[in-house]
Amino acid sequence: MLEIIYNKLYSHFGPQHWWPVTEKGKLNPEYSGGPKNERQQLEVCFGTILAQNTSWKNAEKAIVELNKNNLINIKKILKIKNKKLAQIIKSSGYYNQKAKKLKNFCDFLSKNYDGKISLLLNNNAEELKKKLISINGIGQETADSIILYAAKKPVFVVDAYTKRILNRIGYKETEYNKLQTLFAKNLPNSERLFNEYHALLVELGKGICKKQPLCGKCPVSRCCGYYEAVSLKRD
DNA sequence: TACCAGGTCCTCG
DNA sequence: CGAGGACATGGT
Numbered sequence: 001m002l003e004i005i006y007n008k009l010y011s012h013f014g015p016q017h018w019w020p021v022t023e024k025g026k027l028n029p030e031y032s033g034g035p036k037n038e039r040q041q042l043e044v045c046f047g048t049i050l051a052q053n054t055s056w057k058n059a060e061k062a063i064v065e066l067n068k069n070n071l072i073n074i075k076k077i078l079k080i081k082n083k084k085l086a087q088i089i090k091s092s093g094y095y096n097q098k099a100k101k102l103k104n105f106c107d108f109l110s111k112n113y114d115g116k117i118s119l120l121l122n123n124n125a126e127e128l129k130k131k132l133i134s135i136n137g138i139g140q141e142t143a144d145s146i147i148l149y150a151a152k153k154p155v156f157v158v159d160a161y162t163k164r165i166l167n168r169i170g171y172k173e174t175e176y177n178k179l180q181t182l183f184a185k186n187l188p189n190s191e192r193l194f195n196e197y198h199a200l201l202v203e204l205g206k207g208i209c210k211k212q213p214l215c216g217k218c219p220v221s222r223c224c225g226y227y228e229a230v231s232l233k234r235d
Numbered sequence: 236t237a238c239c240a241g242g243t244c245c246t247c248g
Numbered sequence: 249c250g251a252g253g254a255c256a257t258g259g260t
Contacts (some may be wrong), residue, residue, distance in 0.1 A: 018241090047241095048241085049242095051240090051241050051242090052241080052242040052243070053239095053240065053241085053242040053243080053255090054240055054241080054242090054256090054257075054258090055239085055240040055241080055257090055258075055259075056240085056241060057240090057258080057259080058240080058257060058258060058259090059240095059241080061257095061258090090256090090257070091257060091258075092256090092257075093240085093255080093256045093257040093258080094242090094243090094254090094255045094256055094257085095255090095256070095257080096255075096256085097243080097244090097254090097255055097256090098255095101243085136243090136244080137243070137244085138243085139242060139243050139244085140242090140243095141241085141242065141243090142242070142243080145241080157241085159241055159242085160240090160241080160242080161241075198241085199241085201241095202241050205241090206240080206241085210239090211238090211239085
C-alpha cells in the first residue's frame with residue numbers, strides 16, 4: 001500500500017530534489033545531489049533547525065544571510081553574539097530560539113567532535129539519533145532529518161504532514177515512533193526512497209491534503225479512507 | 236484579517 | 249504521559 005501511494009505521488013509530482021545546499025561561490029541553496037563536503041553537511045543541519053515550523057522560503061532566506069556573512073562555520077557561530085545571529089536569521093521566525101539552537105549544535109560539535117561534523121555523522125543511525133536528540137533544540141523530526149538528509153542514512157522522517165495524511169488515509173496513530181515503524185516495516189530500507197517519499201508527502205500536504213483537503217485534486221484519493229467517507233456521505 | 240508554514244521545549248495536572 | 253502555551257516572520 002505505501003509503495004503504491006509512493007508511486008502515485010511520484011508520478012503526479014515528480015522528483016522533489018531535497019535537500020538543497022549552497023555551492024562554493026554562491027549564496028542560494030540549490031539541489032545538487034545533497035551535501036558533498038563538511039560545509040554543506042553543516043548547512044543542511046542548520047537548515048533543518050531554521051526550517052522548524054516555518055516555510056522553507058523563510059528558512060532559505062536565513063541561509064542566504066548566513067552565507068553572506070560566512071557563518072556556515074562552527075567557530076564563527078560560536079563567536080558571534082546571540083543578538084547579532086538572531087538578526088541575521090530573522091526571516092526564519094523564532095529567531096532568538098533558533099540562534100540558541102544553532103549555537104547549541106555547534107557547541108556540541110566543538111566539544112565532542114573537534115568541530116568536525118563528518119565525525120558526528122559517521123555514527124550509525126541509532127547512535128547518531130541519540131546524540132542529536134540530546135542537544136537542546138533538536139527533537140525527533142529534526143534529528144531524523146539530519147540523519148536522512150545530512151548523513152544520508154535511511155530513516156523515515158515523520159512530520160505534521162505525514163501524520164495528517166496517514167491519519168486520513170486510515171492509519172489512526174499519532175505517536176512518532178509508531179508512524180516511523182509503519183514506513184520502516186513496509187518499505188525497502190532505502191535512503192533514496194525515504195528522501196523522496198518524505199518530500200512528496202510534504203508536497204501533498206502543503207498543496208492538497210491541507211487542513212481543508214482538496215480531495216478532487218488528490219492523486220491518492222482512491223487509497224484514502226477520508227475520501228471514501230466523504231464520498232459515501234455525499235452519495 | 237486570520238491562518239499557516241518541512242517543531243521543540245517547558246510547565247502543569 | 250498529554251495538553252497547552254511560548255516562540256515570530258512572511259506569504260496568501
